[in-house]
Amino acid sequence: MVEFRLLGPVEARVDGEPVELGPARQRSVLAALLADANRLVPVDQLIDRVWADRPPLRARESLHSYLSRLRHSPAGAGLEIRRLPGGYVPQVDPDAVDLHRFRRLVAEAREAGDDEAEALLERALGLWRGDALADLDTPWAGDLRRTLRAERWAARLDHADVRLRRGRHAELLADLTAWTAEDPLDERLAGQVVLCLYRGGRQAEALEHYERLRHRLAEELGADPSPPLRELHQRILRGDPELTGEDAAAVPDRFPAAPPSFVGRAGELAALTRDADEGPVVQISALAGAGGVGKTWLVLHWAATHRDRFPDGRLFADLHGFSSASAPLEPSVVVRGFLGALGVAPARVPADPEARTALYRKLVAGKRILVVLDNAADADQVVPLLPDSPTCTTVVTSRRHLAPLITRHGARHLQLDILSHGEARALLTERLGPARLAAEPQAAEDLIGLCGRYPLALAIVGRHAHTRPHIPLAEFAAELRDIGLDAFDHEDPSVSLPAVLSWSLRALTSEQRTVFALLGIAPGPDIGLPAAAALAGSSPQRTAKALTMLEEASLLSRRPGGRYAMHDLIRDYAAATAGHELRPPEREAALRRVLGCYLHTAHAADRHLDPHRQAVPLAAAGAPHPLRDDAAALDWFDSEHANLLAAQRAAAAAGWHDVVWQLAWGLHTFQNRRGMLTDRLAVWRTALDSTAHLADPVATCRAHRLLADVQANLGRHDEAVGHLREAVSLAEGTGEQTEQGLAQHGLSWVWQLRGDDRRALDHATRALELFRALGxxxxxxxxxxxxxxxxxxxxxxxxxxxxxxxxxxxxxxxxxxxxxxxxxxxxxxxxxxxxxxxxxxxxxxxxxxxxxxxxxxxxxxxxxxxxxxxxxxxxxxxxxxxxxxxxxxxxxxxxxxxxxxxxxxxxxxxxxxxxxxxxxxxx
Structure with a gap:
């Protein structure tokens, strides 16, 4: 995209980047053409604009040379210079030239209503970068500069008129007074100053300003003030009640201070801005996220940086949906506060809640007001507080997703998650200073990891470290490792992470609280619906409903593939909740159920992958999640692999040793096909340790044999041979010929890897004899x-x-x-x-x-x-x-x-x- 700029030094930009336009004469040629975009510019006129009364001897040739260079410059992509009899036609998109865009916007503003006109004039005036054609000194450039200066001045006064009609006199006065120094005899400007002073309660100063102008006009021009200015003077003297203007009331701004420091969230801030720019519809953004993730700070920061978008005021209410307060605020109470901010005397506030809401909506209709409804409990609390005017913007924050706002009121959902690593580091840097982080880079990284990039957790750690500058960051990291979630506790519940999270549980049913608590003890980083249903001991339908409600409460995230996951700190809180609210037998039964689900499904999936592999009787109760075929089995293993590893560790910690080795057995074919040597090694080492606690030599034999297979693939041939010899000995001792044959096969494989193919062939031949004998x-x-x-x-x-x-x-x-x-x-x-x-x-x-x-x-x-x-x-x-x-x-x-x-x-x-x-x- 090519953009041409004349309202300042002559410039061209391609895709936002400035491009070289050559010497001053060549820039003059470009400006002389663009001033008459899409119209014929005669050659003589073009020469006069560039050289005035001092053209060179070969002016036409010089002009042709400059035009040729412009055509072949990067700027030429946006400008076609056509040669016609008598002159040149610069063909260009008028909106690509700031001069023509300025004139179009001003013309549209003069035809539009005040709301749209103010925005159009702001855009028009924002195009100016100083004096037009500031780097050109030809007579023609000077004439055009003076013309454009007058157009700009008129647009500024148009803009002031619109703002005055909208009751913005208080913020206008300083600008208008400064402009008076530029043109002290401009009567239109003088009238604006007089009106501003009068509406601000400064009637004497308004009349004094009028008298000063009248005397100056008489002395310097021998003229009286214009009829409109004299009429304004008379209306002030009469005390005309209409002169104050209907919108001249104080602009409401009941808003908390923006956070003193703020980092990151560029994507979310941009999304809020896009939502506010959606056009002629009621603007509602529903911002959801877990407690302590930074929703309120995000909205306050955005509101502060976009304050100019809401000249008619800002309204804020903490609805106490999730807080230490006794109950969420009633909407009628909030509306009463809004009416007070909008200038309604207490005696005029209607008693009926619906009448209050109607009055509130009438007062904000047609105004550019921001309404922030923070910490909402549910959609019912929010709906009576929504303006119904497309000029207003509403932002709602909640730990819930507020689905009715999205489906019935067209709200745009925005989910706030944890910080990125860079944002988390920037937050700590802002709190502690770059030198302290640079002095302990590893400790800083540990703090970020231990806090899980959770904003409130990082803020708490930052506060601890900031108030104890003599304590190394490594000590705080060690404390977090030792104490865990309790390190984020505080007697003030508003800055205590456990307390903030606890408020999210209040709206949950007993069943939903139980599912939340159990998810804290489930093994693995996430969970699917079948495993969650087994964990809860409930049907998939009931469990799915509970998971959805936890997701709605921002305590749980749903990921692709029907997976559910918690942030580590929320998971720690869920585990703590399980410890406080569930009896040990309940927790143990739930863990056994989910391990049984994983074990049975892993063995069923393994049968899909290798239907000829030995089946082993399973110790844990449970039913497999049905899988259609081997492709579905592979997909299930891919999704659940990390959970299966965690399940084996959980079984080992609980002393359920038969489950430990049987999980390893179920994983074997999948891990082998995926080449997961490191995971296979860990799984079978754990399995072998567990079989030592079982009176089952066949299980121990299998663990030795399959651990040897991994060792062999890793090049640890001596260790592999040792395990296989143990497997052969155990198999021979129990008369297990199948295990003998498989161990002989394993020895064949290891000796082959060691380069002794003849010895490997001997072991393979022995295994073949055993399998033939077994039929x-x-x-x-x-x-x-x-x-x-x-x-x-x-x-x-x-x-x-x-x-x-x-x-x-x-x-x-x-x-x-x-x-x-x-x-x-x-x-x-x-x-x-x-x-x-x-x-x-x-x-x-x-x-x-x-x-x-x-x-x-x-x-x-x-x-x-x-x-x-x-x-x-x-x-x-x-x-x-x-x-x-x-x-x-x-x-x-x-x-x-x-x-x-x-x-x-x-x-x-x-x-x-x-x-x-x-x-x-x-x-």
């Missing part, structure tokens, strides 16, 4: 693939191919698609090793399709790594590069540094001879 065709097929894979490693390719083909047939017969992918990958490797690159690529791609369908990103990475080899060998370097780049990204996401480094070297060498060395991955 387990699914496990037999999986071990056939392992034997085939290892046979390929030792160069026995025909043996490898026959075993893998037999495995593939069994997989397909039993519908084991994931193991089928493993075997396709093995066959791809065998074909690649024997120089059959085309079939190798086909096998790998079929394997990838199956892995991707099942969400196994861990194996996707390995197969992509291997796919790159035959692609590179056939000269398909672009495809090889694509495969390896994706593999590299997946390896990095999975923290598999060794594999990532190898692939990076392969990519670096891709322009040379393709590498053939390969580090195998297990199946």
């Amino acid at each position: 387990k065709p699914v496990w037999e097929a999986r071990e056939l693939n392992q034997v085939g894979w290892l046979a390929a490693q030792v160069g026995e390719h025909e043996t490898a191919r026959s075993h893998c083909e037999a495995a593939l047939a069994l997989h397909r017969r039993h519908g084991d698609t994931h193991a089928e992918a493993d075997t396709l990958d093995s066959l791809g490797y065998i074909e690649c090793r024997t120089g059959h690159h085309e079939p190798a690529i086909a096998y790998y791609r079929r394997a990838l399709t199956l892995y991707r369908d099942r969400g196994n990103t861990f194996q996707v990475a390995d197969t992509l790594d291997r796919l790159g080899q035959p692609l590179a060998a056939l000269g398909h370097r672009g495809e090889a590069r694509t495969a390896w780049r994706e593999a590299l990204e997946l390896y990095r996401q999975q923290n598999r540094a060794r594999e990532a480094e190898r692939v990076r070297r392969q990519l670096d060498a891709l322009d040379g001879e393709p590498a053939t060395a390969r580090v195998p991955a297990g199946h």
Whole structure:
């Protein structure tokens, strides 16, 4: 967008940035054209405007040169200079030239009503940046400057007239008096000054001002005052009651002081401004948020910075919806206060509440007034206090969402959340000073984290630290860690976070309070409806209603996917509430229910991902949340993974050891496919510790075996072998042949990683014999693939191919698609090793399709790594590069540094001879 400025120095801006316009003559040419936008400017007239009576010898050529430069300058994008017979036509959007925009706005204001006229004139006068054409000194520029100066003066007086008609005399007088020094004989201005003085109760000064002007006119011009000014003088002498004006009453401004300091919230402030600019509709903004999140301060700051928007006054009421007061204020009480602020004598206030509201709305109708209704309890308290005039702006704050205001009155909802990290740091910096934070940067970061970026918490900590400048910030951080929520308590409830939060519970039912309290002890950062229903011991329908009411009360946030979460400090308060209001058996029963829900659903989801995996009997009672298919199972695991980890920790803390290892079992397939090695390690270490408390050697065997699988993937081969030997010993001691076979398979995998493929093949062969003896065709097929894979490693390719083909047939017969992918990958490797690159690529791609369908990103990475080899060998370097780049990204996401480094070297060498060395991955 190109904008041209003549009301000041000549400028052009493109997208808000100034652009170079060249020397003074070239700027003169531009101004001479823009002054007559979209009209023919004769060449001679253009030359006269630029050079007056001293044109150069080749004035036309110089003019043409300047025009050419303007056409090719950045400003030329907004101005087309057309050559016509006799002159030039500057084609430009008139609103892109401040001079023409000023004239249009003034003309529109003179046709508009006072409300609109005042805004239009403010916009018009706001375009001026000093004297017009201030940097041009030609006679033509001087003439135009004088003309525009007169137009500006007239617009200023128009603006003053509008403000006088709207009763704004008190704020006008200083400006008008100053303008008198510029033109002491302007009779229109003198009349405005006289009227201002009279309406302000200064009748003698008004008459004195008139007499001074009359004498000066007579002495300097030999003239009398104009008829309108003489009439005004006579009306003052008569005491004309209409002269005071209907709107001359005091402007109401019952408003608390703005916060002494304020940081951040740029988005929310901008949203309030947008709402106030919505146009010819009743303006209502409903600002919701938890107690102590900063709603009131935000509104007071916004109102202070936009005070000029509300020349007719501001009204404020704390409705005490959530406070230490005994009860929320009745609307009729608030209206009585508003009427007093609007100048209604107590004797004239109607007794009937509806009549009061009607009078209040009549008095604010057509006025630009801000009404702030702070701390509302509900919509019923607010509705009688709403103006019904589109000129008014209303902002309502509440801990509730006030849905009826949104649906019935068109209010625009704005949710206030915690501060961003930058805003939180700025708040502490403002309270404590940058030097103190710079001296202890880590402690400052700890305070921000421990306060959870919650405004009231940060303010409390800031107050503590500010009043104790000799105490290191690290001590305050340590105190927060030790004491927790109690560190934010105070005897004054208005600055105590627990007290402020407690007021939100008053409007809740007993059932809703119980759900709130239980959410404080639920494991994990958030919760879905099925788990919440299990926690509450209620139906999903009743629980959903309770959660909605907690969300309405700003105690809970709903996130995408039907997830609910609390701020950490609100969660701490909920946990404290549970400790105070619920008996230990109630809390324990609720925790058992939610853990049972997570455990049963995790095992049901695991069966979707691997239907051929062993099922284990579950100790905890519960019912699984139904899942349609393996895609839904993966989605559920993705959503609940953090909660399942927290659930295992909660079970361990409670001493429910069977639940601990069974949660690890339910997580295994998902974590394996997602390549979550670090989480798998923590889960199975915790599981192994718990099985030590159980008289169940099979559970201990499984924990050793699956912990070994993680250790092997992490390159900790000695530890893995140790755990697997323990697993073999326990399995042999209990006669568990399935566990023996699986432990032998694990040993095969570890020895392969250690580079001893022959020893690995021996263990795989032993496992195959065990599975065949047990009559387990699914496990037999999986071990056939392992034997085939290892046979390929030792160069026995025909043996490898026959075993893998037999495995593939069994997989397909039993519908084991994931193991089928493993075997396709093995066959791809065998074909690649024997120089059959085309079939190798086909096998790998079929394997990838199956892995991707099942969400196994861990194996996707390995197969992509291997796919790159035959692609590179056939000269398909672009495809090889694509495969390896994706593999590299997946390896990095999975923290598999060794594999990532190898692939990076392969990519670096891709322009040379393709590498053939390969580090195998297990199946």
